[in-house]
Amino acid sequence: MDPALVLDRVSKPVTEFLNGPLGLLIDGEWSNAQSGKTFDVFDPATGQVIAKVAEGAAADVDRAAVAARRAFESGPWAKMKPADRTQLLLKLADLMEQHADELSEIESLDNGKPVSVASVADIPGSIAMFRYMAGWATKLNGTHINLSAPGDYHSYTTREPVGVVGQIIPWNFPLLMAAWKLAPALTAGCTIILKTAEQTPLSAIRLGQLIQEAGFPKGVVNIISGFGETAGAALAAHPDVDKIAFTGSTEVGRLIVKAATGNLKKVTLELGGKSxxxxxxxxxxxxxxxxxxxxxxxxxxxxxxxxxxxxxxxxxxxxxxxxxxxxxxxxxxxxxxxxxxxxxxxxxxxxxxxxxxxxxxxxxxxxxxxxxxxxxxxxxxxxxxxxxxxxxxxxxxxxxxxxxxxxxxxxxxxxxxxxxxxxxxxxxxxxxxxxxxxxxxxxxxxxxxxxxxxxxxxxxxxxxxALPFGGYKQSGWGREMGEFVFQSYLETKAVTIKL
CATH class of the missing domain: 3.40.309.10 (Aldehyde Dehydrogenase; Chain A, domain 2)
Structure with missing residues (x-):
């Protein structure tokens, strides 16, 4: 089938999405980049421009970091019970399921992959990730510890969200990688600045719209479309970001590690392979x-x-x-x-x-x-x-x-x-x-x-x-998915009380 003819068959909802304003999600609002710049998104099957999106940069990362910090420290998200986070995540998954055909179409246009693949792999996998992680929100508990030291003490641990998380996702699975990153961080109670791949920003932007519709408080999820050398670098180095989660090449992973040393933020990396x-x-x-x-x-x-x-x-x-x-x-x-x-x-x-x-x-x-x-x-x-x-x-x-x-x-x-x-x-x-x-x-x-x-x-x-995924050697640090993923999104606090 002629690729040009296929583009004529884009559904009305997706056409309206592509033609609509595609900005940055910061503090619960969609806005232009502070610079006013945009960049083109191409259909890789034809090389044609299919959308223009806001080009976020360092100033926009600063705005997002302020919003994410405020949401983490003092907004309704900070006081929300784990069971209520579960309900929000499940609502988001339900909305994604309702819009599954639309998401499959956007994923195909964004990345080039067959819609027949996106509809049976990427979209169901993304929905399943949010539902699976939602179940963990009420189970991320501490433990009681018996001490061997002399005296009477009551000691226990708590597990607390690490804070503001910067997440940088690749272009090969735009929606699925967003789900892999967002779902566990939200389950743990973190707030997020998600930087999309410049080649494939569309799926994450549509997901951001569904996140708003699901009712997540403002500032909890912020989405920046932009380039790695500007927005990505600013996010990795930002002093008010507590953790960076990156998926991409080993070469860029090394740059992320160097940038993150300024405030010794936690870093997890899912990098290259030659399996x-x-x-x-x-x-x-x-x-x-x-x-x-x-x-x-x-x-x-x-x-x-x-x-x-x-x-x-x-x-x-x-x-x-x-x-x-x-x-x-x-x-x-x-x-x-x-x-x-x-x-x-x-x-x-x-x-x-x-x-x-x-x-x-x-x-x-x-x-x-x-x-x-x-x-x-x-x-x-x-x-x-x-x-x-x-x-x-x-x-x-x-x-x-x-x-x-x-x-x-x-x-x-x-x-x-x-x-x-x-x-x-x-x-x-x-x-x-x-x-x-x-x-x-x-x-x-x-x-x-x-x-x-x-x-x-x-x-x-x-x-x-439920299966952990990550690499040895230069394929990365840490694990995605399963209960193992929470090791990087939670801090462990030990509390000891003299009786």
Missing amino acids: PVIVFDDADLDVTVPGVASGIFFNQGQTCCAGSRLYVHEKMFDRVVEGIAGEAEKIKIGHGLDPATQMGPLVSEEQFHRVTGYIAAGREEGARVATGGERYGDRGYFVQPTVLADTNASMKVVQEEIFGPVLCAERFNDDDLDRIAKIANQSEYGLAASVWTRNVSLAHKMAARIKAGTVWVNCHNIFDA
Whole structure:
């Protein structure tokens, strides 16, 4: 379907949203940036401008920090019971569900991903996150502690919100990443300044409108659209922000850490990955081949935990690579709003050149292109799903995160699990991995040897609000989701009373 024709089919509510004022949410009000500047948002399938949004900067972060601090210290949010926070979060989730089709459409236009994917993954996952976290609000309790010191004392702990939180989200899952960040922070009782990715601000802005409709007090959630070097840098360095939560590249994560040292604010980071996929010679190929293909090509490969390094036992190598190439060639590429589309464009022109540059580098280094390797079509930022075979650890495409639909495949002929794990672990990243085998004992042994925060067995990219997610090594600090996420949004206070 012609991308231009698809844009003619944008629903009336989304058209009105795109044409409406798209400002900054600060202290419960939508406003222009203090500078008056705006920037363009592009449909990555066509390169056309689809909206203009306010360009927040340091002055706007200052305004948001004042609002968030006031809401945390003295507003109704500060006095609200945990059970009432639960009800607000559940109301927001209900509103999101009521507007699910609209949110899916905005997510597709914002990021380029197929609306068919957003409607079954991104939107339901975001709603589930708010509902799951809502249940924790009344359960974040302290404990009584018996002391061994002489004398009579009553000692206990309380868990208190860390304060004003700055959250910086990426462009690959705009709504879902906003939910991953907002839901636990709100559950804990924090107030928030959320900085959207400059490529994809629309989903978070629409979420902000629903947050207002749900009845959250003013200043509790503030949303700044803007650029990393201005708004993001100001947020990371701000002296009145108590914690920064960042999802993005490892390179930018290092800059966040440096900026946060001014007031030694808490920092959590969910960063890059180069996830190994290990296929043993007993793997069920009917499960493995489509599973590995999905693990790398899902979301156009723009996933931090994409299974981008494939290691296959030499007995199975040709069959696995040919099978994955066949799966790639069956993928329907097109505009995200076309219901038949299975893979959309990359998010931006910059990302398009990054990915095609890596494919060219792989060729130059001697990789064999088993399928793909080219631009798709003559407009938009589409790249064919690509399999580079016979790669090795010295190649740039194997060591560096590509963040696109590019799989690097190589073989192994060893049955020594320690040596196989050493190959899988030869990366600065440690976010995720998957193991494909029918041998349960082997799966457990490999999972124990892999240095990554998540290991999947006979599956890839399986997430749940209750499961912690985060990385080892240079893939980050801390965990998202599950009860583990609250370790970074709560302070623990010890109280001792002499009896």
